[in-house]
Amino acid sequence: MTRPAQDRFAHVVGERGGERVVHVIQGEFATSADPDVVLSTLLGSCVAACLYDPQAHVGGLNHFLLPEGSGDATENVRYGVNAMELLINDLLQMGAARPRLEAKLFGGARLLSGVSDIGQRNIAFAERFLHSEGIRCSGSSLGGESARRIRFWPATGRARQLLLHREAEGVFAKESTAASRKPAPAADDGSVELF
Amino acid sequence: MLGASKGGAIMPAASAIRAVVVDDQLTMRTLIRSHLREIGFVNVGEASDGVDGLRVAKEEKPHLVLTDYNMPNLDGLGLLKALRADEATRSTAVFLLTGRADKELVQRAAQLGVNNYLVKPFSAAVLKSKIEEVFGKLS
Numbered sequence: 001m002t003r004p005a006q007d008r009f010a011h012v013v014g015e016r017g018g019e020r021v022v023h024v025i026q027g028e029f030a031t032s033a034d035p036d037v038v039l040s041t042l043l044g045s046c047v048a049a050c051l052y053d054p055q056a057h058v059g060g061l062n063h064f065l066l067p068e069g070s071g072d073a074t075e076n077v078r079y080g081v082n083a084m085e086l087l088i089n090d091l092l093q094m095g096a097a098r099p100r101l102e103a104k105l106f107g108g109a110r111l112l113s114g115v116s117d118i119g120q121r122n123i124a125f126a127e128r129f130l131h132s133e134g135i136r137c138s139g140s141s142l143g144g145e146s147a148r149r150i151r152f153w154p155a156t157g158r159a160r161q162l163l164l165h166r167e168a169e170g171v172f173a174k175e176s177t178a179a180s181r182k183p184a185p186a187a188d189d190g191s192v193e194l195f
Numbered sequence: 196m197l198g199a200s201k202g203g204a205i206m207p208a209a210s211a212i213r214a215v216v217v218d219d220q221l222t223m224r225t226l227i228r229s230h231l232r233e234i235g236f237v238n239v240g241e242a243s244d245g246v247d248g249l250r251v252a253k254e255e256k257p258h259l260v261l262t263d264y265n266m267p268n269l270d271g272l273g274l275l276k277a278l279r280a281d282e283a284t285r286s287t288a289v290f291l292l293t294g295r296a297d298k299e300l301v302q303r304a305a306q307l308g309v310n311n312y313l314v315k316p317f318s319a320a321v322l323k324s325k326i327e328e329v330f331g332k333l334s
Contacts, residue, residue: 074226074229074230074319075318077222077226078226078316078317078318079316081220081222081223081226081315081316082294082315082316084220084222085220085223085294085315086294086295088220089265089294092265092267093265098219098267129222132221132222132225133220133221133222
C-alpha cells in the first residue's frame, strides 16, 4: 500500500524494472509498505527525512524547507515539526512503532553563496528534532554545495543518492518549480548507494 | 471560577488558566507550551499520550486540555470521551489539535463535546483567539 500525502502532490511518475517510482515535491510526503515502491525526491537546500520501521517494513519520506527570512525560530520550528509529525503519524497508522523508527537525512546544500545558509537551518532543525524525539539516525548526507537526487525504498529503508553537480543544476532548477513536477529521467550512473 | 463558558463575560487572566498539553511528540509539546507562555499562561502541564493525559488531567484539574488526535495508547478522541465521562473533568475545556483538516474527525469530536479544534501548524496568535472563543477575552 502506498499512501501519498495528497494525490495532487505526490506522483507516481513511472515504472522501472517492476518498481513504481513516486516523486515527492517540496512540502509534501509519501509513505508506503510496498516493496516495489521507490520514493524519489530532488533536494537543494531542502531536507528530506526518510523514516522507516525495519520490523514493520513501512517507511516514508518528507521534503521540507523551513520558512525563510523571518529569523523567527518558533516560526521555523512550527513548520518543521508539522512536516515531521505528518510523516510519523502516517507511519504509525500503517503499523510502525515509534520506538523502532529509524531515520536517514539528506539535503541542506548551500547552492548559492552570499545568501543566508537556509540549508544549514534545515539541517539543524532535522538533527535537533530526531535527537529530541529519540529517533535514531542511521545515516545522513547533509550540507555541501550540490543538489541531490534521493531514491528511498520505504519497505526496506535502503537509500541511494545521486549528487547533481554544477552542470546538472539546471535540471534541478527546472524541476524545483511547481510548474514542473515531473522529474527528469532517473540517472543511476554515478549514484551512490548509502547505508 | 474559570470554565469553558463560550462567550462568557468574564475576562480571565491567562495566568489564571491551568492547561495541560497532550502530544506524543516532545518537540510539539515544547512548541505549544512556548505559545502558551507567549499568551501569558504560567501553569502548563504536559502528557505524552491519552492515558498519561487522563492521569494528569485528574491530578492537576486543568481548565484547558490541548490534545493531539493521533497518539499511541489512547488517542485524542479517546481522551476527550474519558474526560467527559468523569464527573471531575466533565466541564474541562478540551481543544483537539490535528495535523490536517479532517471534517469527519471534527464532527466526531463535536459529538463528543470538544470545545474547539486547531489544525497544526498554528501560531500563538491563532491559539490565543481560539482560547478566547471559549474562555472570553483574556485580560
